[in-house]
Amino acid sequence: MGSASIHPVERPAKGGKKPLTKGWKKLELSFLTEELAKEYFHCDPPYNIGCVVRPPHVVIDLDSKQDDGESVLEWLNSQTELTSIPRERTGGGVHIHVRCDDLPVFKKAGGKPYEKALVAPLNDQVTAELYFDGLNLVLSPSNHKNGHTYCWEVFGDIPTVTWLELQEWFGFEEPAGCKVKPVATIGDDYWRRYRGDLQTLDIVAVFQKLRLGCELVDADEDKYAVECPWRGEHSNKDQRWSSTDSSTVIWKPEDKFPSFNCMHAHCEGRRLQQVLEFADSGGVNIDEYCTTMRVWEPGQCSKDERPRVILPGPGRPDSEFADEIGVAGPRSTSGSTTVNRSSFCGLCPSARITNTLASILCNRLRPERTWNSMFRRDD
């Protein structure tokens, strides 16, 4: 993933948002050494925490300043796709964190990058802004000039969404007068059309649902003889299908995309993509046949089973939250699946989550003690 560059911004008394570092737009992850972090975030009062957004991370800032975010929450509660996406409560609304792999690059007519957040009004009270590559925003546990402390209020994995979804949900549009460079995608990305992870697709069940013959012929190769969806175009269309006919086959190796091959001339070039399109048009919902979603959905664990975590509150003691956060927190640098269960002491919950966000967004993780000490607030 991209790397969100953490850096100091002004204290709340001075507005709480303006970056202190010259050239902050070009900051790299390596900028914030342990010494600098201590200097900026351990002093009294500490500076606020800024984040230069880097792709594929994008942030949607929803604001209703006139009622301190009440209208934002009201609008959000009517949007079932959005309510469970991780977000921070800000001074005037929320910051929703997502990942978008296909956000276009916006360039001004002269060729320079467009460097303002996209703005879209959602209703009379609520405005949405989209923060993308090179834009700065304030992270938890910073303090807003109105006295509010930024904090995480919905936890979980950062989901991947599409540019189209961002446009549909929030009404964002390409900025007027800008040249739009679509993000180059590598190879054929038809799989983006599905919310399900095709590596977990039960293709055998799809063939059964389509009432097409499908029988295992070689368990070592995970190879099945199948009845071709386009059998009507084959030269032998009048013969009854049998599993001894190995001219049409599928393979379903574990943790890989299934593949399809039909040797009949009319089926040349027909691959998994075409089979899925055929199934789609036959009313089969491919996503329902995937055991894991590629796109994050409420209540779902990530592939490596990182859970969503509920904030402390009524009926939810801090100790329980701390215990879970210990499990859900940043991973260590050595060994990608190791989970650190670390001390909760001296670290407020939102700081802990900011650590987690950083660990999700960073390419190379720093040793955990670095992140801990970076965001520790002695209050």
Ligand SMILES: [Zn+2]
């Ligand atoms: Zn065929």
